[in-house]
Amino acid sequence: DGAGGRNEREVAPPGVDITVAHSARVYDWWLGGTDNFAVDRAVGAAFAEAIPDIRTMARENRRFLDRVVDHLVREAGVRQFLDIGSGIPTSPNLHEVAQRTTADARVVYVDxxxxxxxxxxxxxxxxxxxxxxxIHADLRDPASILADPVLARTLDLGQPVALMLVAMLMLIADEDDPWGTSRELMDALPPGSYVVITHPGQDFDPAAMAKVVGAAGRGGMTLVPRDRAGVERFFADWELVEPGVVPVLAWRPDGPPPADPNAAYYWAGVARKPG
Ligand code: SAM
Incomplete structure (x- = not known):
């Protein structure tokens, strides 16, 4: 069964379809979690066949998330997070990273x-x-997220918010306009807010990526890796903070610079809303 845990019962909790792979559960399996089913592990293993280091890459994506939350709290004074496509809880969760630095951090998860x-x-x-x-909601319906009373109750939209779209926009097909829907959320936030994005890159190893996209499709999952320009487009006219849109390993590493920054196939960037 490879690395990671296994849900021995293989009994679907209510409302959970275990006949098609789900990104949250495939990703959980890569991270060593137990909330996944045979169909998820099959797709996860097919991905790993094309990209053997995919589990390390998923962990690097999580490490980026920790780094960036720490950075936003300490250096940028951000106290509020709206984390869309938050995923199955793992360790540490975003609120744990934020709240260990500042007890007054407020976090809304959406998935x-x-x-x-x-x-x-x-x-x-x-x-x-x-x-x-x-909030249980879909990024493709940003109005439902913005209108949810839990959002208004938890976050003050008059104060800066960090909108987290970490390893999730690749799950939205071009025809569902991920640029437009994320923009609607960005527009609802005040100046001084941030948007944080990681996105599997089409341009690191196109042949391997094509195999992964094929495996995802056979498992019933939408997966759209995008190139650097496609990822940069999400930031629109917000001001990219240093070092811009870069491979995830190269975004402000907290240790020595990575030997090969292109070893994890995710683009990563952070931008601030001007004004
Ligand atoms: N953001 C976390 C991280 O980077 O560790 C989890 C990423 S996981 C690969 C992607 C998550 O996005 C899954 O939990 C999935 O359920 C969620 N997701 C996929 N499509 C979504 C949509 N249209 N609206 C909200 N969440 C979605």
């Missing part, structure tokens, strides 16, 4: 996967005090 919903309820109950909340 559209029923397994994430089930876990997030438990996580929110345990974290208490209304500082960490969850």
């Amino acid at each position: 559209n996967d029923p397994i994430v919903l089930a876990h997030s309820r438990a996580l929110i109950r345990d974290s208490g005090a209304g500082a960490t909340e969850y």
